Amino acid sequence: MASSDIIDSLFPPVDRINDRVSSLSRPPRAPSVAPSLTYSDESEDQEEDVPNPAEQPRRRRASTRLIASSAADVQRITGETTAQIITRCCGGGCCLNLSPKKKGVEYESVPLPDNDAFRSLNLRLDGVIPTSLSHVHEMPEQTTFLEPIRSSPSRKDPPSPTDSAISIDKSILATSSEAADNHTNANTAVEDSAPAKDAVPEHVDTTIQPPRFVQPHPPYNVFPARIHNARELTGAGAEKRTYHFDLDVTNYPEESGIDFRVGGAIGIMAPNDTAIVDEVLDCLLIPRFQRDKTVLLRTTTGRWPTVWGDDQARELITTRRDLLTWCSDLQSYPANKPLLRVLAEYADNEDERKTLLYLCSAEGQGIFCDFRTGPHISIPQLLRAFPSSHPPLDVLLSVLQQLMPRFYSLSNDPHEEPSLQSGHHQERRRIVEIAVTVHEAHDWRTGVRTGIGSGFFERQAKRFLAATAAGEKAPEIYVPMFKGLMANPLATEFIADGPMLLIGAGVGIAPFRGFVQRRLKTANCANKVWVIQGIRDSLVDEIYSGEWGVHEEELKKIVESRRGEGRYVQEEVRHQSDLVWKVINSVDGRIFVCGSSRGMGEGVEEALVDVAMEKGNLGREEAKKYWKLKKEAGQYIAETW
Structure with a gap:
C-alpha cells in the first residue's frame, strides 16, 4: 500500500481539510512589542502565547517504512564507501557490525571482574565472548621511555626534582671515563644523579608550576x-x-x-589532583620512594610532554610524579583502543585479558562504541576495573592524552x-x-x-x-x-563608541562586566549599552550583582530559567527584537554573545535569525546569511565553548 493510501485510511480527506481550515482561521501571532531595556522592564511580565488545547489539531500518525536494515542498505542509499562511513562513525565501525552474535561462531563464558569500578563502566557484556577474535588492535608503539640517569662521579649534589626543566644533551649523561670507553653508548645509567652543573636551570618549584x-x-x-x-x-x-x-x-x-x-x-x-595522581601510582604498584625520584625521560617522536613544541625526539630530566601531574590528562578523554590494548597486554588475570581484547576486536566493536561515547572514564577508574593490569608507567604514558x-x-x-x-x-x-x-x-x-x-x-x-x-x-x-588569547574577537572588536547589546549566560557574562565598566569610565552613555544575562535563580546564581556601575538597573536585564516564568536568554532576545534590530543596524553597533555553545549559544543564534526574519522581512536562509555577513563585518561577535 502506498504511503498516501495509508494516510487516507487513517485520516479521511475531509478531516484533513477541516484541520487546515481551523488552523487558517486562528489569528496569527502578534509581533513582539517589547520595549527597550533602558526605558521599561515590562518584558519580564510578558507571557508567551500558550495554545489552547481545544484548538490543537488532531495528532497524526506518520507513515513509516523501514528502508535500511544492514550496512549494505546504508551504503546503497548514501552511495558511500565503507571507508567513508567509518570516518563519520562514533567509534570506528559499530554501524557495520549490528548483530551482537553471529551464527556459526563459537562462544565461551568468561567471568567478568567483580568490583564496583568495573560495574560502573556499564559495559553491555554478558560474560560470553567469541572464542576467536579478529582484527584485534595491535599493541601501540612505545614512544616514551623512563631510564636511570648517568652522572659524573665528581657530582655530589643531590638531584632535584625541579631540575626537570631542561632538555639535555646525551653527552651530559655520560661520565668522562665512560665516554672514553664507549662513545656510542650514552644511555647507560647510574641512579641518583643530575646533569652537569652548567646544565641545571634555575630552581623550579613543581608544586606550584609545571x-x-x-x-x-x-x-x-x-x-x-x-x-x-x-x-x-x-x-x-x-x-x-x-x-x-x-x-x-x-x-x-x-x-x-x-x-x-x-x-x-x-x-x-x-595540574591533575594529587589524590588522583597518587591513585594511579598505587594502581601501577610504583613504590613511594620512586615517585619523586629523578629519572631520564626519553621520547622518540611527538611534541609531548611540551604543549606546543616541535615534533621531535627529546631527553629530559623529570620525575614520575611531575609527568602524571602536569603532562598527562587522567580524566577528560574517553578510553580508546590503544589504551585498552595496553591494559590487556599487561593483565595477569586471563579473564580480564580476554575481556579487554574483546573490546579491542571487530567482534566487540559495538560494545566499544557504546563505551567510548558514554560518560568519560577516568584512568584510575579503568585501572581499578581491571586490577590485575599493571603496565609500566612509560608504556602507559605513550598512550595517554596530553594535559592541555x-x-x-x-x-x-x-x-x-x-x-x-x-x-x-x-x-x-x-x-x-x-x-x-x-x-x-x-x-x-x-x-x-x-x-x-x-x-x-x-x-x-x-x-x-x-x-x-x-x-x-x-x-x-x-x-x-x-x-593567552588577547587578540581574540571578543577583545579586539570592542569599540568605545556605538551601541552594544551584550548577551550571556552563566560565567559567560564575566567579560561583559569589564566592557560596561570601561564604557562608563569613558562617558556617561548607559543608553548605548544593554545586557541580557541568563541565570537559573537570581537568589543564588546572579554573579557580579551590584558591580556594573550606577546604571546597572537601567542597562541590565536578568532572565531566570528556574524562577518565575522560567524564561531563557533566547526567549528574551526574541522579546527584545526592537532593541536587537536597532543596535545591529546602528553605526558601529555591536552584538556580543558569550557562554556555552550547547543550549544558550545555539538558542541565541536561532533567536537572532527569528528577529531578522521578523524585522527584516527575510526568509530563514536570508536571515542566516544576514548574520553571517554581520559576523564577517565584526558587528556580531560570538565567543562560545
Missing part, C-alpha cells in the same frame, strides 16, 4: 601568579558554583605584543590594588580578574567529580578562603598561567 619544558609558546614559560583575592560569587544551594579570582601579574615577564585586556583570555596549566591548558576570559582590564602583605601597604600590585564555574561530572566512587581546570581553581579558592579565615593577610597560593 616543569619548564611544559611551555605554552617557546621561549616563554608558565608564570605562577599569586592569588591576590578569591571569593565565591554564587550562593549556597546554587546548581553550579562560580568563583572570582584576582591574580597578581605584577612580575609577569615582559612579552612583545598586546597587553592583558578584558575579553581576552589567559591560559591556565592546571584551559582558557579563561578576563572579566576586567588590568588595574592596580594595594599590596596585602604586611609592611608593604603602599606598594601597588597589578591585578587581572577571572571568573570560573566549577564543572562536575559523574564519578563512580564519590558520585561527582570536578573538571581538571575548574576543580583546581576550586581547591585553590578553598585554600585561600581557609587561610584568610585563619588570619593570614596574604596567603602564598598560586595559579600557573600564561598570557
Whole structure:
C-alpha cells in the first residue's frame, strides 16, 4: 500500500481539510512589542502565547517504512564507501557490525571482574565472548621511555626534582671515563644523579608550576601568579558554583605584543589532583620512594610532554610524579583502543585479558562504541576495573592524552590594588580578574567529580578562603598561567563608541562586566549599552550583582530559567527584537554573545535569525546569511565553548 493510501485510511480527506481550515482561521501571532531595556522592564511580565488545547489539531500518525536494515542498505542509499562511513562513525565501525552474535561462531563464558569500578563502566557484556577474535588492535608503539640517569662521579649534589626543566644533551649523561670507553653508548645509567652543573636551570618549584619544558609558546614559560583575592560569587544551594579570582601579574615577564585586556583570555596549566595522581601510582604498584625520584625521560617522536613544541625526539630530566601531574590528562578523554590494548597486554588475570581484547576486536566493536561515547572514564577508574593490569608507567604514558591548558576570559582590564602583605601597604600590585564555574561530572566512587581546570581553581579558592579565615593577610597560593588569547574577537572588536547589546549566560557574562565598566569610565552613555544575562535563580546564581556601575538597573536585564516564568536568554532576545534590530543596524553597533555553545549559544543564534526574519522581512536562509555577513563585518561577535 502506498504511503498516501495509508494516510487516507487513517485520516479521511475531509478531516484533513477541516484541520487546515481551523488552523487558517486562528489569528496569527502578534509581533513582539517589547520595549527597550533602558526605558521599561515590562518584558519580564510578558507571557508567551500558550495554545489552547481545544484548538490543537488532531495528532497524526506518520507513515513509516523501514528502508535500511544492514550496512549494505546504508551504503546503497548514501552511495558511500565503507571507508567513508567509518570516518563519520562514533567509534570506528559499530554501524557495520549490528548483530551482537553471529551464527556459526563459537562462544565461551568468561567471568567478568567483580568490583564496583568495573560495574560502573556499564559495559553491555554478558560474560560470553567469541572464542576467536579478529582484527584485534595491535599493541601501540612505545614512544616514551623512563631510564636511570648517568652522572659524573665528581657530582655530589643531590638531584632535584625541579631540575626537570631542561632538555639535555646525551653527552651530559655520560661520565668522562665512560665516554672514553664507549662513545656510542650514552644511555647507560647510574641512579641518583643530575646533569652537569652548567646544565641545571634555575630552581623550579613543581608544586606550584609545571616543569619548564611544559611551555605554552617557546621561549616563554608558565608564570605562577599569586592569588591576590578569591571569593565565591554564587550562593549556597546554587546548581553550579562560580568563583572570582584576582591574580597578581605584577612580575609577569615582559612579552612583545598586546597587553592583558578584558575579553581576552589567559591560559591556565592546571595540574591533575594529587589524590588522583597518587591513585594511579598505587594502581601501577610504583613504590613511594620512586615517585619523586629523578629519572631520564626519553621520547622518540611527538611534541609531548611540551604543549606546543616541535615534533621531535627529546631527553629530559623529570620525575614520575611531575609527568602524571602536569603532562598527562587522567580524566577528560574517553578510553580508546590503544589504551585498552595496553591494559590487556599487561593483565595477569586471563579473564580480564580476554575481556579487554574483546573490546579491542571487530567482534566487540559495538560494545566499544557504546563505551567510548558514554560518560568519560577516568584512568584510575579503568585501572581499578581491571586490577590485575599493571603496565609500566612509560608504556602507559605513550598512550595517554596530553594535559592541555584551559582558557579563561578576563572579566576586567588590568588595574592596580594595594599590596596585602604586611609592611608593604603602599606598594601597588597589578591585578587581572577571572571568573570560573566549577564543572562536575559523574564519578563512580564519590558520585561527582570536578573538571581538571575548574576543580583546581576550586581547591585553590578553598585554600585561600581557609587561610584568610585563619588570619593570614596574604596567603602564598598560586595559579600557573600564561598570557593567552588577547587578540581574540571578543577583545579586539570592542569599540568605545556605538551601541552594544551584550548577551550571556552563566560565567559567560564575566567579560561583559569589564566592557560596561570601561564604557562608563569613558562617558556617561548607559543608553548605548544593554545586557541580557541568563541565570537559573537570581537568589543564588546572579554573579557580579551590584558591580556594573550606577546604571546597572537601567542597562541590565536578568532572565531566570528556574524562577518565575522560567524564561531563557533566547526567549528574551526574541522579546527584545526592537532593541536587537536597532543596535545591529546602528553605526558601529555591536552584538556580543558569550557562554556555552550547547543550549544558550545555539538558542541565541536561532533567536537572532527569528528577529531578522521578523524585522527584516527575510526568509530563514536570508536571515542566516544576514548574520553571517554581520559576523564577517565584526558587528556580531560570538565567543562560545
